[in-house]
Amino acid sequence: MEVLRGFTNKGVVDKMLLKLTNIKKSFNNNPVLKGIDLELMSGTIHALLGENGAGKSTLCNIIGGVLKPDEGEIFIEGKRVHINSPVDAVKQGISYIHQDFMLIDELSVMENIFLGRLFKKGIFIDKQKLYEETRKILTDIGLDLTGREKIANLSIAQRQMIEIAKALSINSKIILMDEPTSALTDVEIEKLFNIMKKLKQKGLLIIYISHKLNEVFSICDTYTVLREGRIVKNGNINSTTPEEIARLMVGQEVKEMFTVSKRNISDEIVLDVKEMSVARYNTKISFYLKKGEILGFTGLMGDGRDEIFETLYGMYKGKRKEVYINGIKKSLNSPKDSLSNGVAYLPRDRKENALFPLMSVKANITISALKSYSKFGIIKRSKENRNVREIINKLKIKAFSPDVEVKTLSGGNQQKAMIARLLETNSNILIFNNPTQGVDILTKKEIYTLISDLSNQGKSIIVLSGELPEILGLCDRFYILYKGEIVGEFKKNQITQDEAMEYMVGLKKIAMN
Amino acid sequence: MQNAKKFIQEYSILIGFILLCILASCASDVFLTSQNLINILRQSSIIGVISIGMTFVILAGGIDLSVGSSLALIGGISLIIQNATNSVTLGVLASIGLGIIIGIFNGAISTYGKIPPFVVTLGSMAIARSLILYISDGGSIAGNLESFESFANSYFFFIPIPVIVFVAITLVGYLILEHTPFGRYVYAIGGNEKAARLSAINTNLMKVIIYAICGVSVSIASLIETSRLNSISSSSSGVGYELDAIAAVIIGGTSLSGGKGKVFGTFIGAILLAAINNIMNLINVSPYLQGLVKGVIIIIVALLQKKAGNE
Numbered sequence: 001m002e003v004l005r006g007f008t009n010k011g012v013v014d015k016m017l018l019k020l021t022n023i024k025k026s027f028n029n030n031p032v033l034k035g036i037d038l039e040l041m042s043g044t045i046h047a048l049l050g051e052n053g054a055g056k057s058t059l060c061n062i063i064g065g066v067l068k069p070d071e072g073e074i075f076i077e078g079k080r081v082h083i084n085s086p087v088d089a090v091k092q093g094i095s096y097i098h099q100d101f102m103l104i105d106e107l108s109v110m111e112n113i114f115l116g117r118l119f120k121k122g123i124f125i126d127k128q129k130l131y132e133e134t135r136k137i138l139t140d141i142g143l144d145l146t147g148r149e150k151i152a153n154l155s156i157a158q159r160q161m162i163e164i165a166k167a168l169s170i171n172s173k174i175i176l177m178d179e180p181t182s183a184l185t186d187v188e189i190e191k192l193f194n195i196m197k198k199l200k201q202k203g204l205l206i207i208y209i210s211h212k213l214n215e216v217f218s219i220c221d222t223y224t225v226l227r228e229g230r231i232v233k234n235g236n237i238n239s240t241t242p243e244e245i246a247r248l249m250v251g252q253e254v255k256e257m258f259t260v261s262k263r264n265i266s267d268e269i270v271l272d273v274k275e276m277s278v279a280r281y282n283t284k285i286s287f288y289l290k291k292g293e294i295l296g297f298t299g300l301m302g303d304g305r306d307e308i309f310e311t312l313y314g315m316y317k318g319k320r321k322e323v324y325i326n327g328i329k330k331s332l333n334s335p336k337d338s339l340s341n342g343v344a345y346l347p348r349d350r351k352e353n354a355l356f357p358l359m360s361v362k363a364n365i366t367i368s369a370l371k372s373y374s375k376f377g378i379i380k381r382s383k384e385n386r387n388v389r390e391i392i393n394k395l396k397i398k399a400f401s402p403d404v405e406v407k408t409l410s411g412g413n414q415q416k417a418m419i420a421r422l423l424e425t426n427s428n429i430l431i432f433n434n435p436t437q438g439v440d441i442l443t444k445k446e447i448y449t450l451i452s453d454l455s456n457q458g459k460s461i462i463v464l465s466g467e468l469p470e471i472l473g474l475c476d477r478f479y480i481l482y483k484g485e486i487v488g489e490f491k492k493n494q495i496t497q498d499e500a501m502e503y504m505v506g507l508k509k510i511a512m513n
Numbered sequence: 514m515q516n517a518k519k520f521i522q523e524y525s526i527l528i529g530f531i532l533l534c535i536l537a538s539c540a541s542d543v544f545l546t547s548q549n550l551i552n553i554l555r556q557s558s559i560i561g562v563i564s565i566g567m568t569f570v571i572l573a574g575g576i577d578l579s580v581g582s583s584l585a586l587i588g589g590i591s592l593i594i595q596n597a598t599n600s601v602t603l604g605v606l607a608s609i610g611l612g613i614i615i616g617i618f619n620g621a622i623s624t625y626g627k628i629p630p631f632v633v634t635l636g637s638m639a640i641a642r643s644l645i646l647y648i649s650d651g652g653s654i655a656g657n658l659e660s661f662e663s664f665a666n667s668y669f670f671f672i673p674i675p676v677i678v679f680v681a682i683t684l685v686g687y688l689i690l691e692h693t694p695f696g697r698y699v700y701a702i703g704g705n706e707k708a709a710r711l712s713a714i715n716t717n718l719m720k721v722i723i724y725a726i727c728g729v730s731v732s733i734a735s736l737i738e739t740s741r742l743n744s745i746s747s748s749s750s751g752v753g754y755e756l757d758a759i760a761a762v763i764i765g766g767t768s769l770s771g772g773k774g775k776v777f778g779t780f781i782g783a784i785l786l787a788a789i790n791n792i793m794n795l796i797n798v799s800p801y802l803q804g805l806v807k808g809v810i811i812i813i814v815a816l817l818q819k820k821a822g823n824e
Contacts, residue, residue: 315710335713347711354711356704358772359697367701368712370694378692421712
């Protein structure tokens with residue numbers, strides 16, 4: 001194999017940059033990667049696709065030096081390399097941008113970018129040079145920021161850009177991006193894509209993990225689909241279709257995501273919220289929910305969704321709200337109070353707000369409903385085990401046993417366990433915040449079916465989501481939020497995705513009373 | 514293979530303990546005598562009882578540095594009340610009551626005042642010690658009632674009462690942590706406090722109760738300590754107990770960041786600490802080196818935990 005010497009990442013494209021041969025990795029005798037062979041060129045954006053648990057993250061972790069492969073070899077520019085740690089990876093010119101950023105909030109932009117490689121004047125930091133170098137990089141990626149800004153003051157999108165700036169500052173040749181757009185607005189995504197295109201022209205290889213196929217088709221050149229630890233197919237993106245990719249990922253045709261069932265909504269209003277104040281935007285909102293209805297709330301990041309429903313659920317003391325449940329005024333002063341009034345809430349971001357990683361699947365499922373399992377203050381184990389087994393079967397949660405730690409489950413199954421927790425509370429009003437966050441297509445469909453079934457059983461449901469197809473496909477009626485205000489209320493099939501977007505970005509507004 | 518590895522990890526503390534006992538019985542004929550074993554148990558009982566309460570606090574992601582000083586304060590006040598009223602019952606009630614009050618103070622200030630428990634209990638540690646020094650004028654407080662003295666110095670079928678108390682408290686701790694909703698909440702709060710709140714757990718109230726439970730365990734330990742000599746020294750009683758109790762919890766496998774651990778581990782951890790001291794006495798190692806051995810063992814356990822966590 002030709003050894004490319006004197007390689008610079010300017011103007012050189014279409015050279016083999018990264019080659020993997022027969023990469024294998026197992027966890028606890030459970031093979032996750034079963035022999036991956038992959039050759040990737042410089043100057044490309046390569047999509048790494050697959051369901052949760054297909055092995056994408058493991059592969060990235062191996063390339064990024066977080067994990068060591070059990071078998072197999074890695075070549076960079078034709079040279080065999082051993083990547084034993086993230087530091088090694090950086091030395092080889094590989095940057096790994098994780099889903100959760102690795103930035104230090106209390107340090108400035110420039111200190112973060114050059115962390116560990118700060119310029120020095122004697123024993124002091126050369127702030128002037130640091131500032132200059134940072135300015136060059138920031139201008140390069142078109143980020144309008146000063147290097148002295150604190151990370152804590154930046155938006156998610158800006159932090160994303162700082163991660164990229166960091167990758168550039170170490171002259172990376174390969175950048176791994178794990179779902180970089182999950183927290184970005186459309187405008188920000190557009191900006192990110194422009195930067196990615198620039199990097200591509202410079203000869204970098206970007207490995208891009210995403211669940212969002214429309215993004216993949218708009219930005220990526222080549223793709224690899226993984227399934228159960230093997231490569232199912234790879235090639236040029238223009239020689240395939242989103243439908244084919246989806247089929248390859250799942251291994252079967254993805255049928256209609258949303259089951260159309262006969263809706264059974266009564267006129268009875270189960271939840272009526274009047275003039276609830278949204279502190280962050282100093283606005284007030286009112287809405288209602290009917291029995292058996294699936295009601296959606298959508299908007300862009302920062303539309304106030306989380307605050308509105310955390311306030312409703314009683315997370316903040318002393319916030320003003322007027323709430324009627326089945327026509328009776330309730331105060332809902334705490335989450336406990338809400339639950340005893342039949343209002344259950346599944347928060348967004350399961351790792352941060354819902355999961356008890358060290359506790360068993362069983363304990364995670366029953367934690368909000370332990371009172372109903374207890375007699376004289378003692379948990380009745382047999383009843384708990386029986387019910388947990390039942391709900392695990394019903395939701396098809398894949399776990400070796402109900403007693404294993406929940407963190408050993410795949411993302412989709414963790415999410416199902418969180419939904420099981422909500423169902424265990426036997427509440428009549430169920431609020432799901434981002435119910436399909438970070439789950440694969442099959443699980444997504446299962447969750448949609450479950451939500452429809454629940455509403456047909458007479459449960460009243462609120463779904464909060466930033467994914468428009470989800471809101472448009474699942475909900476009987478939905479509100480669009482913009483900066484803490486309801487700017488539109490629509491029935492199913494009343495407007496298209498494009499029209500809805502105009503409300504979400506604040507271009508259009510319907511006066512609410 | 515996998516199962517064996519898991520078994521070793523799960524019961525590493527017990528296996529370590531058994532190995533130590535085997536080594537000790539080779540090194541000294543006296544070690545395995547029933548008299549010596551009972552001695553070890555008796556010596557472990559005071560720290561043991563405190564460490565059961567400490568397990569609750571650490572599982573919930575907290576820490577309580579005030580236990581040693583509180584023990585002296587609670588013991589002193591209890592003896593004063595016994596002397597004044599000639600009633601052991603009132604003394605015991607005062608002891609439990611004061612333990613609860615100190616616990617509520619620690620818990621309430623750290624949760625509602627949003628101050629790290631390390632800082633709050635560092636403060637209450639100084640306050641409690643200072644109060645008992647002032648009350649006793651820096652000296653000791655002795656009790657007048659002989660019936661109280663008999664409590665920690667009597668036996669039930671050859672087993673010292675303090676040992677029985679220790680075992681009983683361990684069982685109660687096990688029952689609460691493993692079989693009640695409250696116990697689950699303790700783990701939940703230590704594992705992910707925000708998620709616990711969103712799961713409709715009143716985390717603030719729970720944390721106050723958890724510190725109160727620790728306070729009660731200190732009260733009970735204090736009753737054993739004061740009863741043995743029927744006196745308490747304001748300057749030396751309870752000094753360093755907080756560190757021994759925390760060490761017992763950690764050696765027992767409870768994670769210092771909370772959310773993971775077992776009362777049974779703490780039970781063995783406390784006995785292990787006492788056994789080490791005992792063995793070193795038997796084989797005539799300088800008592801000055803006992804701290805070194807204890808320290809090495811704590812660090813080894815922490816390293817093993819870290820390794821297990823990485824896998």
